[in-house]
Amino acid sequence: MKINRLLIFGFLFIQSFLFAQTKEVLFSIDNHPYYTDEFIRVYNKNLDLVKDDSQKDLDKYLDLFLGYKLKVEKANKLGLQNGANYQNELKSYRNQLSKNYLNDSKVTNELVREAYDRMQQEVRASHILVLVDEGASPQDTLKAYNKVLDIKKRLDAGEDFVKVAQQFSEDPSVKENNGDLGYFSAFRMVYPFENAAYKTKVGQVSKPFRTRFGYHIIKVVDKRVNRGEVTVAHIMVLKQTDVTQQEKAKTTIDDIYKKIQQGESFESLAQQFSEDKSSAPKGGVLQRFGSGQLSSEEFENVAFELKEKNQISAPFESQFGWHIVKLIEKHPVRSFDDMKMELEDKIRKDERSLLITNSLAKKVRGKYLFTKDAKLIAKIKGVVNDEFYSQTWVVPEKTKELEGTILTINKDKKVNSKVFLDFIASKQKSNIKTKPVAKLVDELFEKFIDEQLIAYYNDNLESEFTEFKNVMDEYRDGLLLFDLMEKEIWNRAKNDTIGLNEYFQKNIKNYQWKKRYSADILSSTDLKVIEKAQKFLKKGKSIDYIKEQLNKDGKINIMSKSGMYEEDYDVLPQFNNLSKGVSSIVSKDKYHFVVNITDEKPAGAKELTECKGKVISDYQQYLENHWVDELRKEFSININQDVFAKVKNQLNN
Structure with missing residues (x-):
């Protein structure tokens, strides 16, 4: 739903140059005026997004803008602006947008720079905690403070940090980790703790300091350069709940790894056998990531431990399944300019935000x-x-x-x-x-x-910042348009079964099956192996039997996949005159293939049930294309051509 919204709000969210001008009425819809300043601002804002020069034509753009406003007028006419969900979402968006304005830019910039500088390093530290509530009485606070001072004296006298932590730390995890918190960077700990960690030198012990949890003493064990980000490819076999299936998954990943060790292409094996459907078509390549950005620490650690480009890991297990990882490229920490907005967002959600709030409070008291x-x-x-x-x-x-x-x-x-x-x-x-x-x-x-x-x-x-008012006005219209589209187009396309079926029948030529085969596809890099597999198939042997005979002594010589495939699927176009039975052998990309066709279906029209999602999507587009014409008939429109001529002259110059 969120993606659809972003697509619909075609006039939203990009900063633009505002022309200095006296606004005039450009057009009206049922006597509701729309002004030149908004049209000019929106046109300039979208100029860089338009790749087709024809869409930069001002007459055509006026039609687009007018169509957009007609839809908004229709939404208001239906009373959609009074809906509870609409009001709540508009309020939620305003709250989110206002966060950009509810801060002190000087303090924010200082915090952003500090955070970026700290992100160049990762700190490993151990700590001792003496618990005391934020709102504790003076007596309890003093008691905790005296206790932490006594602990600091022991450390200053040379007692071992780990032994003191085991004896006195009130952090429950000390029993497992002896106070060792591992490596962390900015934003991983509460702000006062982070401050102490980065300001304490390696090997030294900090002075006692307080967080919302109580009093701490930390010892900085190590500081290392942040390991940045990494791009890897992977082959994944999904984790199974059934014990037998678990063993099969482990066997499959081991077989794939052996094929890699035999010199077969990682990318080809990923395309054929990886069960990560989003990355398999790309040879298993994932988007680049940094520490803590994935849901699997095990996966991250293996990825970062790979040193050389194209190095491949042994199979390992995560909470999602079994993986083999190949290093594509390592990336250093991004530049300050690239990370600035991301860091600002993190600061707003962090304890640091109190510094900004206090600064803003001081500002508004003077305002x-x-x-x-x-x-x-x-x-x-x-x-x-x-x-x-x-x-x-x-x-x-x-x-x-x-x-x-x-x-x-x-x-x-x-x-x-x-x-x-x-x-x-x-x-x-x-x-x-x-x-x-x-x-x-x-x-x-x-x-x-x-x-x-x-x-x-x-x-x-809205009265303080023109750009804030503009964005809110545009989001308000866009949100209305989304609700209207859902009511008038999307739900109609889903629920109007008669109209949908009529559209399907009229456009049946767009919903056709190609010729299909029910097939077992076997592959190997060894021609002799695939020839043996072909002979077994002709004798009616099962796929499991063939694998048992040809994959021996820990070596994976043959792989297979089975299903119903259209005639242009993967390697099938390489075969001439496919028909029921066992095919000849073909070669592609260092692999040899043989196919066993068990059934075939001729080309022909699909049933609606076989392509309903695509038909609904096409029907929605059909309805939307004819919608604006209907709205033009429903509303009274008056375009001030003299004013539009001045706008065109201004923009063209």
């Missing part, structure tokens, strides 16, 4: 005027009590003296005291221990101000 009601705050202090610390405090009901505007922002946003009372109640789970209660309320109100100011800033992004 907007705000006033608070001190008397109302004092009254609230009187109703908050020590139950807050035990998380049992509830907001008082029907207390008139607590009602009123507690915060005013820029004179146009008034925040009711009930919102602050609910804010206080929600913070009980944070385990804040500030005392007395009056001091607690003052502390929470300052956080409340920051939250409300940032929310106000967020609510007004």
